[in-house]
Amino acid sequence: MVDGVTGKAEGGVLVLAATPIGRPDDAPPRLAVELAAADVIAAEDTRRLNRLCSDLDITLSGRVVSYFEGNEHARTPALLEALEAGQRVVLVTDAGMPSVSDPGYRIVAAAVAADIRVTSVPGPSAVLTALAVSGLPVDRFCFEGFLPRKAGERARRLTELADERRTMVFFEAPHRTEAALAAMAQVWGEGRAGAVCRELTKTHEEVRRGGLGALAAWAADGVRGEVTIVVSGAPHAPAVATDADSLRAAVAEREDQGMSRKEAIVEVARLAGIPKREVYQAVHVS
Structure with a gap:
């Protein structure tokens, strides 16, 4: 005592x-x-x-x-x-x-x-300060720290977080901010809402808000100072029916939107909650 x-x-x-x-x-x-x-x-x-x-x-x-x-x-x-x-x-x-x-x-x-x-x-706390000023939902959130430096490992981590419904907070080095935002945009979609909080509470404090694609383009000019990234959670995606006709239609819809067939199969399987091979068979087996 x-x-x-x-x-x-x-x-x-x-x-x-x-x-x-x-x-x-x-x-x-x-x-x-x-x-x-x-x-x-x-x-x-x-x-x-x-x-x-x-x-x-x-x-x-x-x-x-x-x-x-x-x-x-x-x-x-x-x-x-x-x-x-x-x-x-x-x-x-x-x-x-x-x-x-x-x-x-x-x-x-x-x-x-x-x-x-x-x-x-x-x-x-940079975590709570960034969350509070981000303008994104704060009722439920998670802190994910720094993303992996290597592109492949970073992509895998982001894929693991694809279904996370809570607002996410990340730390990032300024020279890796563009790559991190671009990877987020690729995995989660360019329109997913985010905020880049730079130099919080300091003289040159800046909070940049927008879609991940736009934020990545902004960061391409270079980012300085301490960086905290806040990203909104995944939207509640509609369930995908698991009958063969629905699976084929869901894959075709995503291909029409620009996804490769492999990417479409992976996403449909995730949304339907079934193994990828079942979606593959529905698409390729008549």
């Missing part, structure tokens, strides 16, 4: 502290208190931590260590030792909440397994 943030602890405490995604003055007030009181501060980038502390006039008294993707596995045991020794460890990443597509999961899992208290300083 802990007697307040600066009180003595009977056991160690791991604090996941959210940091601003743009403006330093968006930092939650408790962030300064936690950083000043920490025995150990584990930072994704110690230089960014120092800049943030300077902006917020925070004086650190605890030990600062780097904790990023490249050393997360090696550094976790030492942080766990500090926690088991009763120390207060504060984890911060470059922006937003630790462990959300950032370092943190390993130490959280280790602390939970060791029955060590884990708490957080709630604060800014």
Whole structure:
């Protein structure tokens, strides 16, 4: 138990502290208190931590260590030792909440397994900020993180999400934004509604809304800064009857719309909820 943030602890405490995604003055007030009181501060980038502390006039008294993707596995045991020794460890990443597509999961899992208290300083989140300003439905959503970098793996991931009804939120690197949007448009349709949220809360914040095809064309000129993509969920497609005549008609309709026969068979099978071979047989066997 802990007697307040600066009180003595009977056991160690791991604090996941959210940091601003743009403006330093968006930092939650408790962030300064936690950083000043920490025995150990584990930072994704110690230089960014120092800049943030300077902006917020925070004086650190605890030990600062780097904790990023490249050393997360090696550094976790030492942080766990500090926690088991009763120390207060504060984890911060470059922006937003630790462990959300950032370092943190390993130490959280280790602390939970060791029955060590884990708490957080709630604060800014690019996921929720982008969702809120996107103009897309927010009643149900899912966070999908970063898409695979390789085109084939990316296409497979997007195909897996083809039936997802919830609004989807993705992180993406600026130099891969065009490719990601183009792949989404190819798999989900150019008209599917989306929003590209760039540099959220920063000076050059921009939210570009439209169909995926139009967004991909816009991104072809180059995108700069931190990018979060929000895409509407799949529409409720009408069921496809499974008799041979209906299957043939559904495939023919999609071929008339420009799909290849193979693509049409795959989609009709998915909508009908039957194996592809049954649609193939309906189309090719008289």
